[in-house]
Amino acid sequence: MEKNKNQYQALINGELYENKQWVTVMNPTTNQPAGQVPALTKTDIDKTYQAAKTAQIVWGQMPILKRIELLNNWKQLIIRDKKNMADIMSSEIAKGVKAAVSEIDRSVEYIEYTLQEALRLHPQSYTGDSWGVINKLGVFEHVPKGVILAISPFNYPVNLSVSKIFPALVTGNSVVFKPATQGSLVGLYLAKLANEAKIPPGVFNAVSGKGSEIGDILIENPIINVISFTGSADVGNRISKKSLKTDLILELGGKDPAIVLDDADLEDAATKIVKGAFSYSGQRCTAIKRVLVARGISDKLITLLKTKTEKLTVGIPNDNCDITPVIDMPTVENSKKLIKDALDKGASCLTGNQFKGNLMSPTILTNVTINMDLAWEEPFAPLLPIIAFDDIKDAIKIANDSKYGLQASVFTTNINSAMSIAKQLDVGSVNINDQSQRGPDHFPFTGVKDSGLGVQGIHASLISFTRPKGIVVNWKTKI
Secondary structure (H helix, E strand, O other), rough: OOOOOOOOEEEEEEEEEEOOOOEEEEEOOOOEEEEEEEOOHHHHHHHHHHHHHHHHHHHHHHHHHHHHHHHHHHHHHHHOOOHHHHHHHHHHOOOHHHHHHHHHHHHHHHHHHHHHHHHHOOOOOEEEHHOOOOEEEEEEEEEEOOOOEOOOOOOOOHHHHHHHHHHHHOOOEEEEEEEOOHHHHHHHHHHHHHHHHOOOOOEEEEOOHHHHHHHHHHHHOOOOEEEEEEHHHHHHHHHHHHOOOOOEEEOOOOOOEEEOOOOOOHHHHHHHHHHHHHHHOOOOOOOOEEEEEHHHHHHHHHHHHHHHHHOOOOOOOOHHOEOOOOOOHHHHHHHHHHHHHHHHOOEEEEEEOEEEEOOOEEEEEEEOOOOOOOOOOOOOEEEEEEOOOOOHHHHHHHHHOEEEEEEEEEEEHHHHHHHHHHHOOOEEEEEEEEOOOOOOOOOOOOOOEOEEEEEEEEHHHHHOOOOEEEEEEEEOOOO
C-alpha cells in the first residue's frame, strides 16, 4: 500500500514496489513538493524487463476478447477515479482541473475506440496465382512485437500514456511504462489502477526515476522490441542513436507555423491562432509557435491577436485560468532569453513579457525576423512571434527551413492557394483554416525531420506495435 497520499509506488511484475529511494516531483504553481516516486535502480529495471518478457508470451496467446475484457476493467477504474487523477495532474503539471478532466475523458474515448479497432485488425490472405504459382495460400496475421518501452511526456500525462499503452497491450505486447518526472504521480496512479484491474503480473509495468539517471538503462536493454517515446527532439535523437536495433516511434518537438494569406477570414484566423498558441500555456508539440502573415494585412491581424490574447485569464490551475504556470524555471529562463535576443535585434513586444515565478503572461512579439532565435527555436511556453512576408514563396521557405516538421496551418478563403501551399510544406499534417492539433485521435499522426519518426493514431499505432506473420499452405492437386 502507499505510505501516504503523496508517495506513489512503481509496479513491477504485479507488485506495487518501492526501494526507499525517492524522486521529488515539484508543483509548478507553488514550487513546493507535490509528491514522490521511487528512484529505481538498474537492478529494478532489469527485473522489470525480464518479468515483461516472460509475461508477454502468455498474454500474447490470450484470446483478444479476454484481453479487451481486462483492459475495459482498467478503463472503468480510470473513469471512477478521474477527479482524483485530475487533482494530481493539477498539482504536478499546473494544468487546470477542468482541462485535466477533459484530458481524461478524451483518454477514455481513445481507449474505447482502440479496443474496438483492434477487433478489426484482421489477417490478410494472398494466393500465389498472381505470381504464376499454383496451390499456394499465405495467411498473414498481425502478431505482437514483444516488449514495448513506453515513455510519456509531462504535458498530457494521461492521454499520451494511454495512447501508447492500450494499443500495445490489446495487440498482445507487454509494456514497461516510464512517465516523465513531472507527470509521474498520475502515471503511477494509472499503474495502481492497472493492478486493481488485475492486469496479469508482468504484462503492464510502471517504473520511475530521473531520466538523466536511468534513461540509458531504460533504452539500452536488449529485451526491448519497440520504444515509443514522446518528448524533446534532443532526447529523441539520443534514443535513436542508442537504439539501432529497436523499432522506434518518436513524437518530438515542433515549430508549427500558421500562414495567413491576405484573403483570410482574419477574425476566425485570430481566434484559432490564439487558441492554438496559448492553450495549456503553449506547452504542446502541436502549438502554433510562429505566425507568418502577409504584410498587407499584418496590422489588422496583429490588432485582433492583441485584443483576444489580452482577454485570456492568467493565474493558477485551481481557478481554471487560460494561462497557468509553465512546468519549471528553466522554461521561464529560456523564454526570457529568446525574448531578449529578439528585442535586442529589433522586435517589438505587442503584449505580455511579464513573469511571476513560473507564471508567464501570454506574450506576442512583432517585427520578428529570421535572424532572431525565436524564429526557429521552440520555447514550449506562451510565446508567439509574428513574422511578416511579402511573397508566399518566402513564407513557405521560412516554414520549411525549420529543423522541425510536425504540423502547419494555412488560413485562406482560396482553396487553390490552400492546396498549393499545403502540398509544398514539409510537415506531417497541414490544417486548412484551423489550428495545428493532434486529433482527431484516429487520424494518422506523424512528423518529419526532428519532429519524429513513425506513425501514431489509433489504427496506425496498432499496426506499429505488431508485425505480419505468415502461414503459407502448399498442396498438390489430386483431381
